Amino acid sequence: MIFPVTLIDLAGFVALLLWGAHMVQSGVQRTFGPRLRAILGNALKGRLRAFLAGMGVTALLQSSTATGLMAAGFAAGGFVELAPALAVMLGANVGTTLIVQAFSFDVAAASPALIFVGVLMFRRGSGPRTHDLGRVYIGFGLMLLALHQLLGLMTPYEDAPSLRILLGSVSAAPLLAALLAAGLTWAIHSSVAVVLVIMSLASKGVVSPDAAFALVLGANLGAAINPVLEGPSGNDPAAKRLPVGNLITRAGGVAACLALLHPIGRLLISFEPDNARAVADFHTLFNLATAVAFLPLLTSYAALLRRLLPTRLDPADPSRPLYLDPAARETPIVALGAAAREALRLVDALEAMVQGARDALVEGDRKQIADARRLDSVLDRLNAAIKSYLAAIDPDELSEADHRKLHEILTFTTNIEQAGDVVDRNLLPHASKRLKRGLVFTKEGEEELAALMDRLVLNLRTAATVFMTEDPRGARLLAEEKAAFRDAEATATHAHFERMRAGRLDAIEVSALYLDLLRDIKLANSHIVAAAAYPVLERCGELLPSRIATNGR
Structure with a gap:
């Protein structure tokens, strides 16, 4: 031959x-x-x-x-x-x-x-x-x-x-x-x-x-x-x-x-x-x-x-992916696990942003505004890295369960990043506006905002837990928070107008800013709920396709 x-x-x-x-x-x-x-x-x-x-x-x-x-x-x-x-x-x-x-x-x-x-x-x-x-x-x-x-x-x-x-x-x-x-x-x-x-x-x-x-x-x-x-x-x-x-x-x-x-x-x-x-x-x-x-x-x-081989003590760039190993893409179950672990870093960054916005709004800390805004770029870069990493996985190598998990990771990261956009584009500018113009909320108003922001942080931590465990009970509790925030907004809005009627507010500008903050906090919470609770409830058949009543009901 x-x-x-x-x-x-x-x-x-x-x-x-x-x-x-x-x-x-x-x-x-x-x-x-x-x-x-x-x-x-x-x-x-x-x-x-x-x-x-x-x-x-x-x-x-x-x-x-x-x-x-x-x-x-x-x-x-x-x-x-x-x-x-x-x-x-x-x-x-x-x-x-x-x-x-x-x-x-x-x-x-x-x-x-x-x-x-x-x-x-x-x-x-x-x-x-x-x-x-x-x-x-x-x-x-x-x-x-x-x-x-x-x-x-x-x-x-x-x-x-x-x-x-x-x-x-x-x-x-x-x-x-x-x-x-x-x-x-x-x-x-x-x-x-x-x-x-x-x-x-x-x-x-x-x-x-x-x-x-x-x-x-x-x-x-x-x-x-x-x-x-x-x-x-x-x-x-x-x-x-x-x-x-x-x-x-x-x-x-x-x-x-x-x-x-x-x-x-x-x-x-x-x-x-x-x-x-x-x-x-x-x-x-x-x-x-x-x-x-x-x-x-x-x-x-x-x-x-x-x-x-000691652990590097220098602070790492928070926007640099830590777990997206390129070699793991050949093993889908490992690659999806790596992407899920990287997604949890988005939660840490968003929590720091929310805490910074809270301190800026309630305590008047100007430094927190700049620090929180820098974290939004961290969210954007990590989200982009996770999406690129998942897109590089061969879809023919994924099972039906793998495809579902990939979709859930994308849903989670997208909504967390969008919640970060709400903080960056709405809450932080409102905080900056308040400080620049010297606007002052009533004591009750500040307490209501602080309580809602603290509740937003707790819901974010719950979302991370539901994302990891896929527990329907936790998903239901998190989904109920959307209604709770809606009720809290309505209650706070009603109380705010009652204070206006009583003559306890001097500026209409303060009223508008306060109501804008309530709506933006509720919007950020909606993205957090959609990130983790809805995929689990949909898989369990507990998510309604629409809240609109059908004819005849």
């Missing part, structure tokens, strides 16, 4: 292998994504449980990167200590070896059946779960087919002298072999695919067992490089602790195994004469040995990482 054609075939079969792995991962994420994330979150309370959870979740997802992003999200948010998160990564590294173990057996004959069943489920499935499981079956079938084709492609070159010389030089330099495999794994973002290709080379005798083991070590090292380079962005070194810690454990294990490669290889071949099976066993044993070596040391190791 012509060599350039062979290279094209090789690239095509590797691409098919990668696409099959992608279909398995996306199908599992759509079917079990939220459940897997919950399992992982509950397991992050002990090192052994975290290790087992990381191994199981990764075995299903076939992506240690996806598992690592989930763990990194928990760690970055302060929901879990670094040591259990590192244990998850050790388990994830072992989990990636399980599919290699399965494919090391002669199971290529199952490929047509898997693809046939998968297509039937994908095309004829009545529900989204059946549809997504069909993707999983198709993905496994494609992976088996690609591996079978790779084995066939290697057969004519078993005894090619030029290839023997090239790979012989690699076999004589295990470090070079490891670096080549690390670079290849980094380039194609899949250690599973690289190890499967190495298995096919070893099964045909194209590479010696020692060379194959060195290449496997490189594949493990390359898989740990991507999260470091493409992980959390920003200037805070603490965000890199988990991926850097995982890379160091892998590099330590690779260095130790390279030093003992020949005796380990001889021992393994004596137990397993099948080269392909020997490669799979070596891959699994390497990750198990690394986990056994580092699990007892994780507490001290985590402390060392905290010293080497």
Whole structure:
């Protein structure tokens, strides 16, 4: 066969292998994504449980990167200590070896059946779960087919002298072999695919067992490089602790195994004469040995990482996104979680704006007006960043529940940003006008405004809670606040006119300003209610389509 054609075939079969792995991962994420994330979150309370959870979740997802992003999200948010998160990564590294173990057996004959069943489920499935499981079956079938084709492609070159010389030089330099495999794994973002290709080379005798083991070590090292380079962005070194810690454990294990490669290889071949099976066993044993070596040391190791990568003490730009990791967009459930966490920062900024407007209105603090206005640009930038981030997620990778969650995040951020616009364009100019002209409210009027502003802050905090928990009870309580604010406005307006009749106001300008403030506070509250309460109530069937009475009622 012509060599350039062979290279094209090789690239095509590797691409098919990668696409099959992608279909398995996306199908599992759509079917079990939220459940897997919950399992992982509950397991992050002990090192052994975290290790087992990381191994199981990764075995299903076939992506240690996806598992690592989930763990990194928990760690970055302060929901879990670094040591259990590192244990998850050790388990994830072992989990990636399980599919290699399965494919090391002669199971290529199952490929047509898997693809046939998968297509039937994908095309004829009545529900989204059946549809997504069909993707999983198709993905496994494609992976088996690609591996079978790779084995066939290697057969004519078993005894090619030029290839023997090239790979012989690699076999004589295990470090070079490891670096080549690390670079290849980094380039194609899949250690599973690289190890499967190495298995096919070893099964045909194209590479010696020692060379194959060195290449496997490189594949493990390359898989740990991507999260470091493409992980959390920003200037805070603490965000890199988990991926850097995982890379160091892998590099330590690779260095130790390279030093003992020949005796380990001889021992393994004596137990397993099948080269392909020997490669799979070596891959699994390497990750198990690394986990056994580092699990007892994780507490001290985590402390060392905290010293080497301390949290940046400089105040961060509040408008800079902290959680919108670009690498997480490949894993929709993680990306949506990151966007939801970023959305909660909008609540913090809006609360500071409302508090500033309150202090400016009630206490006459001029400095609060400028500080609150600066926060509006923070809201605008964060909202724009969240929208751009969500728009970059492939809609074909989203399940029905994922699409609903994406819509709810957009609804939440849009309404919070609009509430901020009400504060910036209405409440703060009113406060500035009052101070410039020396307008004075009555004592009762000031108390009413302060009470409504305090209630607005409480409703904002409730909205954040409802957004996180999606609790219908909290949503109902928050929705009732809209009527409460309407009644409060009516009561305050009536009391205000009563004071006017009693001659307790000297200026009509004060009256107009007071009533404008009441309406604007009520409008800001309406956006807060719409941000969190309405999506939950609509999903529960408790939201009326219209308040307008129909004919005949």
